[in-house]
Amino acid sequence: MHHNSIADIIRGLNAKDFSSKELTIHLLNRIEQYDSQYNSFITVTREQALAAAEAADKLRMQGNDNHLFCGVPIAHKDIFCTEGIRTSCGSKMLDNFISPYDASVVTRFKQAGAVLLGKTNMDEFAMGSSNENSYYGPVKNPWDTTRVPGGSSGGSAAAVAALLTPGATATDTGGSIRQPAALCGVTGLKPTYGRVSRFGMIAFASSLDQGGPITRSAEDAAIMLGVMAGYDPKDSTSINEPVPDYTATLTDSLQGLKIGLPNEYFSKALNPEIESALQLAIKEFETMGAKVQPIGLPHTDLAVPAYYVIAPAECSANLSRYDGVRYGYRCSEPKNLEDLYTRSRGEAFGIEVKRRILVGTYALSAGYYDAYYSKAQKIRRLIKQDFVEAFKSVDIILGPTAPSPAFSINAKNKDPIEMYLEDIYTISANLAGLPGMSIPVGIVNNMPIGMQLIGNYFQESQLLNAAHQFQLATDWHLKTTQIAA
Numbered sequence: 001m002h003h004n005s006i007a008d009i010i011r012g013l014n015a016k017d018f019s020s021k022e023l024t025i026h027l028l029n030r031i032e033q034y035d036s037q038y039n040s041f042i043t044v045t046r047e048q049a050l051a052a053a054e055a056a057d058k059l060r061m062q063g064n065d066n067h068l069f070c071g072v073p074i075a076h077k078d079i080f081c082t083e084g085i086r087t088s089c090g091s092k093m094l095d096n097f098i099s100p101y102d103a104s105v106v107t108r109f110k111q112a113g114a115v116l117l118g119k120t121n122m123d124e125f126a127m128g129s130s131n132e133n134s135y136y137g138p139v140k141n142p143w144d145t146t147r148v149p150g151g152s153s154g155g156s157a158a159a160v161a162a163l164l165t166p167g168a169t170a171t172d173t174g175g176s177i178r179q180p181a182a183l184c185g186v187t188g189l190k191p192t193y194g195r196v197s198r199f200g201m202i203a204f205a206s207s208l209d210q211g212g213p214i215t216r217s218a219e220d221a222a223i224m225l226g227v228m229a230g231y232d233p234k235d236s237t238s239i240n241e242p243v244p245d246y247t248a249t250l251t252d253s254l255q256g257l258k259i260g261l262p263n264e265y266f267s268k269a270l271n272p273e274i275e276s277a278l279q280l281a282i283k284e285f286e287t288m289g290a291k292v293q294p295i296g297l298p299h300t301d302l303a304v305p306a307y308y309v310i311a312p313a314e315c316s317a318n319l320s321r322y323d324g325v326r327y328g329y330r331c332s333e334p335k336n337l338e339d340l341y342t343r344s345r346g347e348a349f350g351i352e353v354k355r356r357i358l359v360g361t362y363a364l365s366a367g368y369y370d371a372y373y374s375k376a377q378k379i380r381r382l383i384k385q386d387f388v389e390a391f392k393s394v395d396i397i398l399g400p401t402a403p404s405p406a407f408s409i410n411a412k413n414k415d416p417i418e419m420y421l422e423d424i425y426t427i428s429a430n431l432a433g434l435p436g437m438s439i440p441v442g443i444v445n446n447m448p449i450g451m452q453l454i455g456n457y458f459q460e461s462q463l464l465n466a467a468h469q470f471q472l473a474t475d476w477h478l479k480t481t482q483i484a485a
Helices: 006-014 020-038 046-062 104-111 154-161 178-184 218-228 272-287 300-321 337-348 351-364 369-390 416-423 427-432 460-473
Strands: 041-044 073-077 115-120 167-172 187-190 210-215 258-262 291-295 396-400 436-444 447-455
Touching (some): 006 020, 006 218, 020 073, 020 115, 020 154, 046 115, 115 154, 154 167, 154 178, 154 210, 167 187, 167 218, 178 187, 178 436, 178 447, 187 218, 218 436, 258 272, 272 396, 272 436, 272 447, 272 460, 300 351, 300 369, 300 427, 351 369, 369 427
Parallel strands (some): 073 167, 258 396
Antiparallel strands (some): 041 115, 167 210, 396 447, 436 447
């Protein structure tokens, strides 16, 4: 049963081939048996999952299953608040935090009748590109457990790749859905900024964070996004746009689709084996009737430096609330208020979080705000304008997701700059607020690689359509099922 996609599960539940409880028990047993190899879960919610599965089966028996997702098991990244369940954000700071409420994304899945298997591991406060920064230890890539799964949503990607869950929620601030999806050989979608509510999603960088799904296929991503997306008055950045049926256009023809290939992405710096795989994918799209043309995104090289001023600045402000007073970790026997603040934060935050807080605080400080933060925001506007110009002539932008396949654990964590460059192809979409997704496109050195598709604002349907058609014509997205037990 664990080989079933979300679409397969929905069909199986509708046909009564199996019950939600049977499927849930099977997946919970797989997590218990195999996750010690991957460390993809922080918390497994066995009792709650079984209760939810029984409730879903009862609704289906009574004919009251008014949502197609009723009874489908999933996992949530441990950045989404879950009422009565620990929400740690991968940090010692929140190791003892039991959320008193649900994030809007969690509420939407509950209302749809989804079954929560557990909370997935992640880089602390979503800061990282390898999932080595978690208080609960690194997540390991199911393709090769000596390698990283990518981050910060590495737990979600690894759990899907290992067939422990058919889908999982995730978040993307600079590539944290797409990059781990690429490194684990699964499908990841970052929607348009404001498409998915951030209420109850613990903030890293508020103007960049966006929730989305990690699944095995574009079809499954379309189904999950249909549950997640929608206006939320609790989130001031939520966009009041109608949510289309993302599955309705999956089978549309790609005849005449205009695909742009950024010169800056297909440079000499790109791994030649990854470029070869992308060129084969481009030919596949051309076979399906798409038109391909080169485009320019001239400010691409400024994306990483701009991001690593803006994101740390926002992180510095967002993480100031963790002071050892109201909730979260508190040091033992503080001598005074200053000692309470200093030791609580010093003992509970990891190295990468501290590094970004320091950088962000410096960038926002008097005398440096204009030199760094203000200038980075101006560059952000230039990057957005590059995309605005590009989408005047193309529908979708195609390129690599990550510069290399998954690297070995501990290979890059001593050099922050080298680690930051893992997001070189993904960061621009976050700075511009655009939707982007990664789908498997090949295998290099026995490890999966991803192809990134970037769309115009609120054009997730077009991205999903292109990705689905590619996956109908190829089988790269099915390779994951061959490596999982």
